[in-house]
Amino acid sequence: MTDAPTERTRVKRLNKRAKYDAETVHAILDATPICNVGYVFNGAPYVTPTLQWREGDRVYWHGSSASRMLETCENAQVCLSVSIIDGFVMARSAFNHSCNYRSVMVFGTAMKVTDPAEKEMRLRTFTEQLWPGRWDILRPVTAQEIKATTVLSMPLDEASAKVRTGPAGDDEEDYALPIWAGVIPVRQQMLPAVDDPRLIPGLKAPPHIGGFKIG
Numbered sequence: 001m002t003d004a005p006t007e008r009t010r011v012k013r014l015n016k017r018a019k020y021d022a023e024t025v026h027a028i029l030d031a032t033p034i035c036n037v038g039y040v041f042n043g044a045p046y047v048t049p050t051l052q053w054r055e056g057d058r059v060y061w062h063g064s065s066a067s068r069m070l071e072t073c074e075n076a077q078v079c080l081s082v083s084i085i086d087g088f089v090m091a092r093s094a095f096n097h098s099c100n101y102r103s104v105m106v107f108g109t110a111m112k113v114t115d116p117a118e119k120e121m122r123l124r125t126f127t128e129q130l131w132p133g134r135w136d137i138l139r140p141v142t143a144q145e146i147k148a149t150t151v152l153s154m155p156l157d158e159a160s161a162k163v164r165t166g167p168a169g170d171d172e173e174d175y176a177l178p179i180w181a182g183v184i185p186v187r188q189q190m191l192p193a194v195d196d197p198r199l200i201p202g203l204k205a206p207p208h209i210g211g212f213k214i215g
């Protein structure tokens, strides 16, 4: 196991679940676009759910240029986290119930992508990572749309991952109890796409629509 990159990323509680290597951190970020961005606005903490994507050793997120979250995060200290539930862990006591999960917390200063060409490239990557093959079939993005969008990014050099797997850790004497225990696997699942009500009649969904995976 690699060591925590900084003191604030060091997992203290149940630190046997900690991982700090780039491979683990990247794999968790890549497994789900949903994240929470934590920041301080007017002295109070806010945690805003949004979408993230990774390019190399940076994490990106985006939104309306009018977004308070994005405005507040620029050049500010941010904590971005991602979590995936892999299972409900059912124990023989309420206390020992748990969750199997993969999660990441990233700390750093968020920087705005200012160059419009780079911004467009990042948004293209975001779209293509989610739905490979989509960007090039779309109506091209306009300069006004690029202007109306803020893209922030943060390096991944201050990140921790925490991963729980396996069955419950019950108290030794509880294993003799006639109470069912085990793991209920949990998965986010994509379902068949539903046509837009104003779709040109007969237009079929392209193959990439069925190729989106999450988790």
Ligand SMILES: Cc1cc2nc3c(=O)[nH]c(=O)nc-3n(C[C@H](O)[C@H](O)[C@H](O)COP(=O)(O)OP(=O)(O)OC[C@H]3O[C@@H](n4cnc5c(N)ncnc54)[C@H](O)[C@@H]3O)c2cc1C
Pocket (backbone or CB within 6 Å): 008, 009, 010, 011, 012, 013, 014, 083, 084, 085, 099, 101, 102, 103, 104, 105, 159, 160, 161, 162
């Ligand atoms: C789906 C899910 C469900 C959970 N359910 C519970 C629950 O019900 N109760 C509960 O107490 N905890 C739960 N956890 C674990 C929780 O995220 C914290 O790890 C835990 O509460 C300990 O917090 P702490 O501040 O004492 O951690 P500390 O170990 O003191 O945190 C120190 C540093 O460790 C790192 N760290 C801590 N937690 C995580 C994490 N989850 N992922 C990545 N890095 C981390 C951060 O860098 C943090 O700054 C859950 C986690 C997930 C992903």
